[in-house]
Amino acid sequence: MAGDGRAQELATHYALCETALRESDRDLWLAALYAPAARRKHLHALGAFAREIADIPAKVTQPLLGEMRLQWWADTLATPQAEDGARAHPVADALLDTLGACGLDPQSFADFLHAHIADLYDDPLEDMAALLAHCDATGAQRLRWSARALGGSGEHAALTQAGAALGLAGALLRLPRGGGQFLPKDLLERHGVARQDVIAGVDGPALRAALAELRGLAQQRFEAARNAAPGADEATRIALLPAASLPLYLARMAARDYAPFGVFDEPSALRRQWRLWLAARRGL
Numbered sequence: 650m651a652g653d654g655r656a657q658e659l660a661t662h663y664a665l666c667e668t669a670l671r672e673s674d675r676d677l678w679l680a681a682l683y684a685p686a687a688r689r690k691h692l693h694a695l696g697a698f699a700r701e702i703a704d705i706p707a708k709v710t711q712p713l714l715g716e717m718r719l720q721w722w723a724d725t726l727a728t729p730q731a732e733d734g735a736r737a738h739p740v741a742d743a744l745l746d747t748l749g750a751c752g753l754d755p756q757s758f759a760d761f762l763h764a765h766i767a768d769l770y771d772d773p774l775e776d777m778a779a780l781l782a783h784c785d786a787t788g789a790q791r792l793r794w795s796a797r798a799l800g801g802s803g804e805h806a807a808l809t810q811a812g813a814a815l816g817l818a819g820a821l822l823r824l825p826r827g828g829g830q831f832l833p834k835d836l837l838e839r840h841g842v843a844r845q846d847v848i849a850g851v852d853g854p855a856l857r858a859a860l861a862e863l864r865g866l867a868q869q870r871f872e873a874a875r876n877a878a879p880g881a882d883e884a885t886r887i888a889l890l891p892a893a894s895l896p897l898y899l900a901r902m903a904a905r906d907y908a909p910f911g912v913f914d915e916p917s918a919l920r921r922q923w924r925l926w927l928a929a930r931r932g933l
Contacts, residue, residue, distance in 0.1 A: 659746055662739035663690040666697035669740070673700045676921055680890035683929045684799055691751055691798040694743035698722075699791055701740055702765050707826075712769040719762045726758045751798040761790050767830070773844060776835040777866075783831070784816025785809065792888050801884025808885060810874035811892040811933070817867035818898055821860060824850075824909050836862065850910040860909060864902055871895050875933040886932060893928035894921040 670693050671678040681692040702722070709715040725741050726748065736742045748755060764786035767774070774780050789812020797803035820831035829847040837844060840859040847856070871892065878889055897916035901907065915921075 658736070659742065662736075662743045663693060663746075665739040666690070666743045667693040669700065670696040675918070676894060676925065677891050679922060679925055680887075680893070683890060684887050688799050690743070691747040692795055694740065694747045695791065695794050695798060697740045698744045702762065703768075705765070706768045709769075715769040716766060719765060723759050723762050726755050747798060753794055753797055757790055757794070760786055768828075771827075771830050771848075773830045774833045776833050780817070780820065780831060780833050781813055784813045784819075788812040788816035788819065792891070795888035795891075796884045799884035799887055801882050801888070803885075803888075805877070805881045805885045807874045807877035807881050807889055807933075810870045810877060811889050811895075814867045814870035814874060814895055815892055817863055817870065818895055818902075821863060821867075821902055821909070822898075822913060825911060825913065832859065832863070852909055856909065860902070864899055867895070868899055871899075871933075878933045887929075889933055890925060890928055893933060894924045897921060897924060 667678070667690070670681070674696060677696050678693075681689050681696065684692055702719070705715045705718050709718065722741070725738075726745065747753065748758075764783055767783060774783065789809050792808040792812050792815075793803035796805065796808060820828065823829075823831055824847075829844075832842075832847060834844075836859050837847065840855045840862070842855045842859050846853070874889065874892065878886060881889070894916065897920055901914065901916055
């Protein structure tokens, strides 16, 4: 029957999302295992979508081509008539089903995609407020979607704080990949760091001080999320799990041998999984 065929097609696309997430972000895939089995597929679709968007800058040779890809996603998610055409794209198909099944707001996806235009250009952010706004529209929004997909409201303060912490840490992790535009102008000016030195990958005490300030703010936001989490519902607590290993990353960035523009030596997979397990049992 046609209905059975469509159900099988959709199940296949969700399975492909899970495979893509497991291969590209094993920590996020492991965090999804703590979600109820019936809703886990929606976290896979959301995670695979976010990975698709994050990978765009590396797949295009000029910003305009990246904007075209972002616009395709925006049109696909905003236009009901696009649903049939999107079925050929497994992630888009699964994501459209997730939007409908979980009641997610399409406008929040449009805002998410718009925020990621900044990934394509070298224009630096003006100030810390702009960076935090970007973190909210990207990292925090992802956590809110997860909470809503799990049946929560997605409005808990812990999600906003954890999203900010993840976004700030992400700004640091972007440096080896030419992401210096996410170090705000006011941060660099406060520490006397020249923008051209960041672009050229010049390390030094002034830059280290600027990065330490950013790292400290990430730690503060993580602690705020941890303090707010005990009063959260189960959906929110599960949605927060991707932030569980963040202190390990921040500690690694504070190490004496940390090279801001070099290959980042990630915390071991075993330690990250241990933090995830603890967070699932005890909270952030």
